[in-house]
Amino acid sequence: xxxxxxxxxxxxxxxxxLLDSDEGELSTVCYRPEGLDRLVQQTKFSKKELQVLxxxxxxxxxxxxxxxxxxxxxxxxxxxxxxxxxxxxxxxxAFDTHNNGSxxxxxxxxxxxxxxxxxxxxxxxxxxxLYDLNKDGCITREEMTDIMHSIYDMMGKYTYPSMxxxxxxxxxxxxxxxxxxxxDGVVTIEEFLETCQKDENxxxxxxxxxxxx
Amino acid sequence: xxxxxxxxxxxxxxxxxxxxPVANCPMPVAPRDNSKRQDELIIxxxxxxxxxxxxxxxxxxxxxxxxxxxxxFFYNEETKEYFFDRDPDAFRSILNFYRTGKLHYPRHECISxxxxxxxxxxxxxxxxxxxxxEEYKDRKRENLERLQxxxxxxxxxxxxxxxxxxxxxxxxxxxxxxxxxxxxYYVTGFFIAISVITNVVETVPCGSTANQKDMxxxxxxxxxxxxxDTACVMIFTVEYLMRLFAAPSRYRFMRSVMSIxxxxxxxxxxxxxxxxxxxxxxxAFVTLRVFxxxxxxxxxxxxxxxxxxGYTLKSCASELGFLLFSLTMAxxxxxxxxxxxxxxxxxxxxxxxxxxxxxTIVTMTTLGYGDMVPKTIAGKIFGSIxxxxxxxxxxxxxxxxxxNFSRIYHQNQRAxxxxxxxxxxxxxxxxxxxxxxxxxxxxxxxxxLNELLELTGTEEDEQKLTKSTSLLESQHHHLLHCLEKTTxxxxxxxxxxxxxxxxxxLQTYPSRSPSISSxxxxxxxxxxxxxxxxxxxxxxxxxxxxxxxxxxxxxxELSAIHIQCGDPPSHSTSRSNLNxxxxxxxxxxxKGGRITTAIISLPTPPALTPDGDGLHGPPQRRPSAGTNIVxxxxx
Numbered sequence: 001x002x003x004x005x006x007x008x009x010x011x012x013x014x015x016x017x018l019l020d021s022d023e024g025e026l027s028t029v030c031y032r033p034e035g036l037d038r039l040v041q042q043t044k045f046s047k048k049e050l051q052v053l054x055x056x057x058x059x060x061x062x063x064x065x066x067x068x069x070x071x072x073x074x075x076x077x078x079x080x081x082x083x084x085x086x087x088x089x090x091x092x093x094a095f096d097t098h099n100n101g102s103x104x105x106x107x108x109x110x111x112x113x114x115x116x117x118x119x120x121x122x123x124x125x126x127x128x129x130l131y132d133l134n135k136d137g138c139i140t141r142e143e144m145t146d147i148m149h150s151i152y153d154m155m156g157k158y159t160y161p162s163m164x165x166x167x168x169x170x171x172x173x174x175x176x177x178x179x180x181x182x183x184d185g186v187v188t189i190e191e192f193l194e195t196c197q198k199d200e201n202x203x204x205x206x207x208x209x210x211x212x213x
Numbered sequence: 214x215x216x217x218x219x220x221x222x223x224x225x226x227x228x229x230x231x232x233x234p235v236a237n238c239p240m241p242v243a244p245r246d247n248s249k250r251q252d253e254l255i256i257x258x259x260x261x262x263x264x265x266x267x268x269x270x271x272x273x274x275x276x277x278x279x280x281x282x283x284x285x286f287f288y289n290e291e292t293k294e295y296f297f298d299r300d301p302d303a304f305r306s307i308l309n310f311y312r313t314g315k316l317h318y319p320r321h322e323c324i325s326x327x328x329x330x331x332x333x334x335x336x337x338x339x340x341x342x343x344x345x346x347e348e349y350k351d352r353k354r355e356n357l358e359r360l361q362x363x364x365x366x367x368x369x370x371x372x373x374x375x376x377x378x379x380x381x382x383x384x385x386x387x388x389x390x391x392x393x394x395x396x397x398y399y400v401t402g403f404f405i406a407i408s409v410i411t412n413v414v415e416t417v418p419c420g421s422t423a424n425q426k427d428m429x430x431x432x433x434x435x436x437x438x439x440x441x442d443t444a445c446v447m448i449f450t451v452e453y454l455m456r457l458f459a460a461p462s463r464y465r466f467m468r469s470v471m472s473i474x475x476x477x478x479x480x481x482x483x484x485x486x487x488x489x490x491x492x493x494x495x496x497a498f499v500t501l502r503v504f505x506x507x508x509x510x511x512x513x514x515x516x517x518x519x520x521x522x523g524y525t526l527k528s529c530a531s532e533l534g535f536l537l538f539s540l541t542m543a544x545x546x547x548x549x550x551x552x553x554x555x556x557x558x559x560x561x562x563x564x565x566x567x568x569x570x571x572x573t574i575v576t577m578t579t580l581g582y583g584d585m586v587p588k589t590i591a592g593k594i595f596g597s598i599x600x601x602x603x604x605x606x607x608x609x610x611x612x613x614x615x616x617n618f619s620r621i622y623h624q625n626q627r628a629x630x631x632x633x634x635x636x637x638x639x640x641x642x643x644x645x646x647x648x649x650x651x652x653x654x655x656x657x658x659x660x661x662l663n664e665l666l667e668l669t670g671t672e673e674d675e676q677k678l679t680k681s682t683s684l685l686e687s688q689h690h691h692l693l694h695c696l697e698k699t700t701x702x703x704x705x706x707x708x709x710x711x712x713x714x715x716x717x718x719l720q721t722y723p724s725r726s727p728s729i730s731s732x733x734x735x736x737x738x739x740x741x742x743x744x745x746x747x748x749x750x751x752x753x754x755x756x757x758x759x760x761x762x763x764x765x766x767x768x769x770e771l772s773a774i775h776i777q778c779g780d781p782p783s784h785s786t787s788r789s790n791l792n793x794x795x796x797x798x799x800x801x802x803x804k805g806g807r808i809t810t811a812i813i814s815l816p817t818p819p820a821l822t823p824d825g826d827g828l829h830g831p832p833q834r835r836p837s838a839g840t841n842i843v844x845x846x847x848x
Binding site: 130 | 221700
């Protein structure tokens with residue numbers, strides 16, 4: 001009986017605490033973007049496109065900013081079979097240009113503008129920025145391995161042919177073989193740009209998503 | 214893919230730019246958005262109340278009425294709006310579903326009306342959000358029970374063609390079905406009462422005769438009581454046998470509690486008949502008579518309340534057990550204390566700790582018989598502490614237990630419900646997840662089939678196959694396709710993956726082909742080198758295009774058989790083997806242990822084979838001349 005009595009006591013205590021906390025201020029972040037016109041100037045999107053983008057953005061993140069959790073959650077909905085959290089993390093780092101742990105609508109739209117409406121050099125720069133995890137201007141083998149692992153993780157377990165553990169590493173090797181011209185173990189931005197601009201496939205695929213919006 | 218985040222698909226696709234520089238192969242072509250309409254406002258007029266929303270909001274769920282072309286049936290040309298003659302209040306939650314992706318169930322709505330609205334608008338109720346799902350399910354269950362009760366009442370009226378056995382069973386279960394059943398019910402009740410009263414009266418001392426002392430009536434009127442007992446037992450036996458005969462599932466009936474009670478009630482009589490007046494076993498025989506009192510439990514069939522009580526006790530057993538345990542602890546503690554306190558006094562009744570148990574129980578339950586009382590001061594002190602704590606320990610929990618009964622009983626039911634619902638909901642979510650993955654695999658196959666039929670089939674076949682996937686779906690599939698290209702692996706479903714694992718485990722010879730064919734450079738196979746390293750080679754037939762044997766459905770997986778043979782295989786043998794091995798899809802054909810099987814699924818879509826090779830579906834890998842390993846496709 002004593003145990004039962006104790007539990008009811010604890011319950012009332014918790015309830016009291018809940019009531020008390022209601023009096024405190026709720027700290028929700030509410031962020032509004034700058035005016036539509038300013039965004040039209042800053043990005044290469046038209047007014048209508050920005051409107052559509054913002055509506056979708058605000059629908060999923062009513063508070064106006066995306067934090068990493070929501071970002072990962074949204075991205076994982078598109079890849080049900082694998083684990084996209086690592087790649088989403090890298091993406092988040094690339095989108096979060098101010099490094100404050102959240103992506104506001106401006107960050108979002110500016111990055112999208114580069115990806116979708118930028119020149120080929122801008123796009124390649126953005127991709128390089130994504131791969132360069134510590135933003136030091138060159139891609140090391142470890143950074144590329146992390147990226148590659150995250151991409152392969154998105155495939156999940158059920159693939160054909162069976163995913164070997166060495167598959168990402170092999171891919172990294174082939175990437176470095178292609179990109180690293182002076183064989184110094186890192187890929188600099190110049191090497192990256194040079195190699196990509198010479199590769200037909202990459203050039204073509206960079207333009208593939210231009211009409212996504 | 215949860216269509217609630219459909220608005221973020223453009224972002225996900227744009228983010229795919231991160232894969233482009235690392236991919237080694239060209240990417241598939243993106244689906245084109247042919248209907249480049251500007252987003253417009255749609256007016257939905259529901260019984261006079263106008264709702265407005267964007268067209269893209271409604272397009273998020275293309276398999277509902279509002280998201281598909283079905284709403285065109287409700288389009289009003291003059292007013293340029295869609296008119297629905299339905300309840301506007303319920304429509305609010307339906308429209309909110311499109312806006313937020315979550316369907317809520319308003320509590321004030323009637324459950325059947327809400328269900329009807331959902332069915333009308335083509336929304337399955339399973340997607341009701343977590344916040345409202347439990348309430349919805351509860352109300353639905355109550356409604357269902359109500360309907361079932363109504364149905365049962367009607368059912369009792371009809372049932373024309375039941376056989377005799379079923380009629381009997383129904384009569385036993387529900388005495389109100391017919392007068393015979395009612396008569397049977399009362400007769401058995403009467404005899405149960407007679408039997409119990411007989412057992413009781415048997416032990417009452419009747420008047421004494423002249424020469425003997427008071428005898429219990431049982432011993433005085435032995436014959437009469439024996440006849441009474443026999444009659445009751447005969448009735449009970451007949452009843453039991455009839456129930457056994459009528460039961461739909463005899464085995465289940467024999468296991469049920471009521472039938473066990475029946476058996477226990479009549480068994481002592483038969484055992485007593487069998488046993489003779491052996492002096493040794495008559496003691497045991499007497500104890501058997503005790504079991505006759507269980508006949509009173511037969512009243513449970515007659516009383517609903519007894520059944521509910523029994524069930525409640527069963528479900529609260531754990532709580533009662535715990536209470537008993539804590540009481541036992543208290544009893545042991547106080548008995549020990551009293552024993553040691555009273556050890557000193559002479560002629561103490563507290564001879565041992567177990568003997569003190571009796572005192573403790575009697576004191577704690579405030580009975581206080583007075584047959585054992587402490588005599589020492591310490592004993593009295595501890596005795597009073599014992600009785601005070603007894604009041605607390607025993608008197609208080611009784612109302613708590615009563616309220617706990619109802620609370621725990623309902624809570625248990627709710628917890629079980631929630632657990633069962635949780636399992637079902639997790640299964641639902643899993644199905645939805647695998648559904649979207651399967652949708653991609655399905656569309657891949659359809660894409661292949663499409664290509665196949667383009668060349669070999671007729672127009673009608675192709676049109677039959679082209680499912681109307683929404684633009685959203687095709688864009689999502691294109692995204693997944695790009696990922697496949699980047700990593701040079703394909704998505705497969707679980708079964709295929711397991712088959713592949715099985716096959717690789719079964720391979721006794723390495724499938725690595727030493728020499729790559731000269732056709733390696735053909736752009737047909739994407740990432741040809743990598744793929745060839747991992748997969749077995751196709752048959753060594755010449756690369757001339759030969760159409761797929763028509764009996765092989767292109768949707769089926771092919772199992773390939775490695776035949777390690779020294780001589781170069783001829784085209785014809787492989788061909789004949791193709792036809793031969795059609796039947797032994799599962800069997801491993803071990804010709805001297807040199808043949809292993811492997812399964813290849815359908816490879817990359819023929820859209821990537823620009824060369825007009827008619828080799829669609831399997832096997833697309835170019836053959837290698839002069840290799841030792843021959844792959845023969847077989848089903």
